Amino acid sequence: METSEELNFLATLLPLVGILFIIAMGVVLLMQQFRKNLYRQKLAQEELITLHQQELLRSSIQVQEDERKRIATDIHDELGATLSIARMHLMALETQNKNNAVENAAAFQNIRSLIETSMTSVRRISHELMPQNLQMFGLPETLQSIVKMVNSSNNIHILIKCDEEVNDLPWALKLGLYRISLELINNTIKHAQAKEICLDIHCRHNELTFFYTDDGIGLSENFEKNGLGQKSIEARAMSIGGTLKVGNKKNGGFYAEMTIPDIQGKA
């Protein structure tokens, strides 16, 4: 009798164990869903933070560029004009004092050459601050003009291939590419002891690829990833939505590769 009651109790208890198991399983499944949703939310949040940082960077670079443009215009229009007037007055004085002593003529000549040097410097600085050529002729032409300038020195040879489609890109993107190219060329000339630089910028399937190499000594072991130049290149790359990779080539030399996806969306 006792055994029969025990069996009855057991028969009642066993389904309860099943119910408890179902409850536990239900909680576990809901918890898994919770973890998944939480992970997704955190990812979305991080993406928002990154987007916000990119936006901040973009606007700070924009402010920097606007300021450069203002300084370039001021230098060119005000200082340049003042120097031109000073040169004009000096030339007038030179004509009036033709009969004066030879030492005076030499002094005039000296002042004039100083003014002319200043005028050249003003033009160069204002062009560097805001590349007029880029605005007028586009990126491929501007880069080619730099190539001509550097190649004429005969110390280093630059080869640039740049698709014409790049000119259809927004100004901020073109300016970003120009500044990055200039910074990289400048770094190679200064530190790499290279003989050749190759730069390839092309647009394929709504993606822009920027590939820069030189045959110099490459990055040293104690290369500062947080150096000012490197930081500036990375910030610019990030502000135009690009992903930048830098390193040493297998056969020696330095390389920098940047891809910018969805360039049509940026237009």
Next chain:
Amino acid sequence: MKDFSKYIIIISHVPILITSCYALITFRKQQTILKVFSCFLFLSYLVQFASLLFWFNRMNNMPLLHAYVGIGFLMLALFYKKVLEGFISGTVIYSVAIAFLIFTVLNSLFVQSVLTFNSYALTLESVLLIIFSLTTYILLLDKTVKEKRKSLVSSINWINSGIFIYYVSNLLIFYFSGYFSRYFSLEFNRYTWVVHSFFSVVMYTFFFIGLWRRAKN
């Protein structure tokens, strides 16, 4: 002894009345989550008092219970959906609620008639609400959930505890009711309903505290 049980069962309806009245008074100031829960309280109040009236008039109040199980669960599912919004997909909770509704209708139509005690539907309702309440407990331990439900954490905790305590006791009572009726006296069985009423009082007291502790701003 029969009268004692009777009075206990009648008195157990008082906390429902107090809590529902309080929910009605504060309804306009409540946040959406608590408004959904207050609607459940109003429904409970109506059903419990209607069934008490039926009981006094010696009428079968089981059809009311059949309807209450389905609609009550739907409202509690909606409450949990609001509490767990953003963390547990609403589709999961809605799917469970709809599946349960179909089950309870089929159970009332074909298995346990509307004139009999619907123990299957009540047992399943208890299981599902225990799952929801346990999940809510665990979720409320998470920092992100706490941050999001900031002003309502205390209220949700009290309400969830009330639901958990009542439905666990419900599950055990309904589950063992068959065993008790087979092996124990009628008086013992009546006591199980007194115990049930006690847990109902505990639940509505917790609900009252939950509504009381809501963020006043």
